[in-house]
Amino acid sequence: MIHFNDDLLATLLAGLPKPLPDRIGIAVSGGGDSVALLHMASRALAETGCTVLAATVDHGLRPEAAAEATQVAELAASLGIEHSILNWQGWDRQGNLQDQARRARYRLLSGWAQAQDIPVLLTGHTADDQAETVLMRLARSSGVSGLSGMPAMRDLGGVTLLRPLLGVSRKDLRCYLRRQELSWAEDPSNDDTRFDRIKARQALEVLAPLGITGSVLTDVARNMAQAREALERYAEFTAQIALETDMGDVLVDAEVFAGLPEEIRRRLLIGAVCWVSGEEYPPRRAAIDEAMGAIAAGMGATLSGCRILLQKGSIRICRELSAVENVVSPAGEVWDARWRVFGPDSANAVIRPLGEAGLALCPDWRATGRPHAALIASPSVWIDDSLVSAPLAGFDNGWALSLILDEEALFNAFLSH
Ligand SMILES: Nc1ncnc2c1ncn2[C@@H]1O[C@H](COP(=O)(O)OP(=O)(O)OP(=O)(O)O)[C@@H](O)[C@H]1O
Numbered sequence: 081m082i083h084f085n086d087d088l089l090a091t092l093l094a095g096l097p098k099p100l101p102d103r104i105g106i107a108v109s110g111g112g113d114s115v116a117l118l119h120m121a122s123r124a125l126a127e128t129g130c131t132v133l134a135a136t137v138d139h140g141l142r143p144e145a146a147a148e149a150t151q152v153a154e155l156a157a158s159l160g161i162e163h164s165i166l167n168w169q170g171w172d173r174q175g176n177l178q179d180q181a182r183r184a185r186y187r188l189l190s191g192w193a194q195a196q197d198i199p200v201l202l203t204g205h206t207a208d209d210q211a212e213t214v215l216m217r218l219a220r221s222s223g224v225s226g227l228s229g230m231p232a233m234r235d236l237g238g239v240t241l242l243r244p245l246l247g248v249s250r251k252d253l254r255c256y257l258r259r260q261e262l263s264w265a266e267d268p269s270n271d272d273t274r275f276d277r278i279k280a281r282q283a284l285e286v287l288a289p290l291g292i293t294g295s296v297l298t299d300v301a302r303n304m305a306q307a308r309e310a311l312e313r314y315a316e317f318t319a320q321i322a323l324e325t326d327m328g329d330v331l332v333d334a335e336v337f338a339g340l341p342e343e344i345r346r347r348l349l350i351g352a353v354c355w356v357s358g359e360e361y362p363p364r365r366a367a368i369d370e371a372m373g374a375i376a377a378g379m380g381a382t383l384s385g386c387r388i389l390l391q392k393g394s395i396r397i398c399r400e401l402s403a404v405e406n407v408v409s410p411a412g413e414v415w416d417a418r419w420r421v422f423g424p425d426s427a428n429a430v431i432r433p434l435g436e437a438g439l440a441l442c443p444d445w446r447a448t449g450r451p452h453a454a455l456i457a458s459p460s461v462w463i464d465d466s467l468v469s470a471p472l473a474g475f476d477n478g479w480a481l482s483l484i485l486d487e488e489a490l491f492n493a494f495l496s497h
Pocket residue numbers: 106107108109113114135136137138139182185202203204205209
């Protein structure tokens with residue numbers, strides 16, 4: 081019994097950064113995996129000088145959720161761990177609830193970690209979660225990145241998210257819980273076969289005689305993660321050669337691009353559109369492939385709020401007017417999460433996209449060398465219906481603008497951290 085527990089604690093410690101940070105946060109849902117993680121962390125980190133803190137998100141979606149969060153608080157208190165309950169009230173009763181709740185959960189947890197000065201946050205994802213993820217991604221025809229499953233480490237808004245139990249089975253964690261006489265909450269959705277994850281869990285039982293087991297799928301994920309790393313480095317290396325930024329747009333060297341393997345072209349395109357649009361998630365595979373086909377055929381395309389324009393010798397990726405048409409902010413404030421515009425008289429002035437009508441008021445726009453499609457989506461200053469300034473279109477009128485996007489981020493994004 082001692083060996084079993086010691087092995088688990090050693091596995092946990094092996095998955096943590098060295099040297100240990102001063103503070104580590106644990107995301108505890110109240111389910112078995114994260115309750116075990118909380119208990120293991122309190123044991124493994126005792127007397128290391130690293131303070132453990134915990135948080136539970138109450139999504140307010142199930143009547144039992146508040147009681148479950150309180151139970152976690154009690155367990156944390158019994159272990160001498162400071163615990164916070166983070167409430168989510170943001171569901172607008174539209175769209176995909178699971179997806180919104182998940183995004184909100186990560187947002188709340190990273191906000192909590194930042195406010196508490198916690199650099200590293202742990203979640204209780206297990207080897208079973210990983211196997212189910214790989215199986216679900218097979219069903220989505222995922223490529224190398226998707227089939228590499230969940231990374232053991234990723235950045236979450238400046239906080240490092242770690243999944244130190246990805247190599248540990250749910251069964252072993254249940255065994256740990258029972259031996260420690262710990263109780264946990266069973267999520268009722270675990271039996272709900274409307275969810276793909278639950279279907280995947282059941283499918284794994286059927287696939288076992290074929291040798292497609294949870295541990296085989298986690299091996300596949302590990303192999304794919306190595307292949308992914310190689311592709312990421314190739315893409316990052318190529319990006320340094322083939323990409324440059326131009327006032328919020330990305331220019332891709334068309335000749336270099338055309339000579340690259342399709343997988344690397346796809347990665348460059350995703351990196352460029354995500355940087356320009358500020359989108360966290362890549363576009364759908366079908367949309368990317370359609371845009372790649374259009375580029376290969378010598379045509380422009382739109383993708384994820386961006387225009388892709390073919391120019392002499394380069395491919396320009398710029399903002400698409402329809403994606404920012406209704407984006408308006410007071411002068412001096414950030415516009416489109418990308419620009420800040422400064423000027424002599426900011427009172428009553430607003431920033432909005434220049435648009436066709438605005439561009440018609442900028443007689444010198446052609447001299448800027450920027451394409452029409454890029455300029456109509458560029459920031460401009462208006463007071464009521466009068467155009468005051470359009471700096472990128474050659475009409476600054478005493479105003480200046482600065483790009484708040486980090487140009488290095490374009491290149492760094494090719495590597496998962
Ligand atoms: N309500 C919650 N409060 C705090 N942490 C949570 C909560 N729900 C999930 N977690 C954390 O996330 C881990 C995984 O849980 P679950 O698989 O339900 O979450 P998920 O965020 O949907 O996972 P994925 O990242 O695969 O989508 C848990 O072990 C726990 O660490």
